[in-house]
Amino acid sequence: MLVAESRVIRHFETVYVAGLLETADYARRVLAEMVELHNLDIADVDAAVATRMQRQQLLYDTSKRFEFLLAEPVLRWLLQTVVGVPNIRFGILPLGVPLATTPQNSFQMYDDVAIVETFVGETTYRDDEAATYTRAIERLWNDAVTGEGARRLIVRAAQELQS
Numbered sequence: 001m002l003v004a005e006s007r008v009i010r011h012f013e014t015v016y017v018a019g020l021l022e023t024a025d026y027a028r029r030v031l032a033e034m035v036e037l038h039n040l041d042i043a044d045v046d047a048a049v050a051t052r053m054q055r056q057q058l059l060y061d062t063s064k065r066f067e068f069l070l071a072e073p074v075l076r077w078l079l080q081t082v083v084g085v086p087n088i089r090f091g092i093l094p095l096g097v098p099l100a101t102t103p104q105n106s107f108q109m110y111d112d113v114a115i116v117e118t119f120v121g122e123t124t125y126r127d128d129e130a131a132t133y134t135r136a137i138e139r140l141w142n143d144a145v146t147g148e149g150a151r152r153l154i155v156r157a158a159q160e161l162q163s
Contacts, residue, residue, distance in 0.1 A: 003058055006110035010067040012137055013074050013106045019052055020059060021068065027052045037119075062087050069093065069140055071103070072153065091144030092153050101139040109133060 003009055003020070011018040017026060027049045035042050042048055059066060067089040093099065107116045114125040114133035125133060145153055 001055070002110040002113065002115070003055065006113075007063065008065045008067070008109070008111050010069070010109040010137055011106075012069045012103065012108075012140065014071045014103055015074065015106065017074060018068055018070075018108075020056055020066070022052060022056075024049050024053055059085070059088065065089070067091075067137075067141075069137060069144055072157070089146070090150055091141055091146045092150045093140060093144055094153060097143055099140065099143050101136045103136075103140065107133055107137075109137065 009020075011020070016030060019027070022030070028045060031042070031045050031048050034040065035045065058064065065087055069091045071093050072095045105116055105118070107114055109115075109130070112126070112130055112134070114130040116123045116125070144150075
């Protein structure tokens, strides 16, 4: 499992909450959607959800560094809990901000390995190809709000959902 073996784990998400940050209910909904969409043979969605929840324990391993960069719409799914955890860097790309790099897809990085998930599978990139993803995420971080700015954006999004 790449996340367990890696020291630096970076996620860029445009649509879904990163698996490491999902609640059990959210994970169950996403997995059920994927099973139906792809005609997968996953007999026990609850077991798959339990595996995802167990993997989240790695967030508390202070020998690892986690970075989560999200497009603002992803916040609509309960993420305030990760802001302020010392080994987690959390940023949000706000709506309406011109970006230095136009994201073409979500991706994850595990040290110097980049993984891109699509509807039909995932592709792993290493070396020069992975370096392109490193440059992209560094440019996107420059456009992100972090810390208190990210917290304010999350609170505002939550308030908008309640009204």
